[in-house]
Amino acid sequence: MGRYVARRLLQMIPVFIGSTFLIFSMMYALPGDPVRALAGEQSRDPAIIEALRHDLGLDQPLLVQYWNYLTNLIQGDFGTEIASKRPIAEIIADAFPVTIRLTLFAFAFTVLVGIGLGVIAGLRPNSVRDKGLLTLTLVLISMPSFVLGYLMQYIFAFQFQLVTPTVTDSENFGDLFLPAIVLGSLSLAYVARLTRTSMAENLRADYMRTAVAKGLPRRRIVGIHLMRNSLVPVVTFLGTDIGNLMTGAIVTEGIFNVKGVGLAIYEALFRREGATVVGIASLIVLVYLLASLLVDLLYAVLDPRIRYA
Structure with missing residues (x-):
């Protein structure tokens, strides 16, 4: 290892x-x-x-x-912006935690709801709830994030007035709730479909029939045998999806006025501050690489047959 x-x-x-x-x-x-x-x-x-x-x-x-x-x-020196004379490390220190907070919120929403819907549909393939999940995920996949963002903003902020249309406090999870849902909706659709397909396929596997024939409780069959094998491809997707959520947050932050890396990149591109863009992108690349490594290590936890020499 x-x-x-x-x-x-x-x-x-x-x-x-x-x-x-x-x-x-x-x-x-x-x-x-x-x-x-x-x-x-x-x-x-x-x-x-x-x-x-x-x-x-x-x-x-x-x-x-x-x-x-x-x-x-x-050496830890990201450089200095030409226009503002402000250290780029300071800009990243202000913007990156906001995007990380939004990304983690969206990631938790994707994992909990996406896997939950996939399990519900995968246990009953070709049922009414399975077809309902298919319809819901198709709608989410076909709808661009900026369209979904403005739609959710119009419904929940302007019509029902349940939330504020823009984020006033980036440290308040209540303000980040709606942007996180918009950000994680596309990933939720993929996770739900992937979980459903993997579970429906593993239900027909030989080891599942053996577990049923041995008289094991259904909770153990589903929770241990079926879930652990079905989550391997899901974990692969979720590992790379962390970086996708961070880059996708640029659009969501623009819609809801979240002052994260999206606003920082937009302003840097407008002023052609290449060092700022590269500095933020470098951190996102590191997140991708570390998440990929963590996913590979989790394979051995989900599937005991996987060993790293």
């Missing part, structure tokens, strides 16, 4: 470097100049602009800029 974890951690290094370099290159290729944007519509001496670019290292080749950024990042 220890060797496997060490090998996976070493494999994360080239993946992280490749991902951040790709994002850095995309920001480098964007049109515009953040230094010229500081002047706005006012004209400045080109010599002054070139001097500022030189001081910030923006006149260097792409590989040199990325190497400087990566070496600083290893």
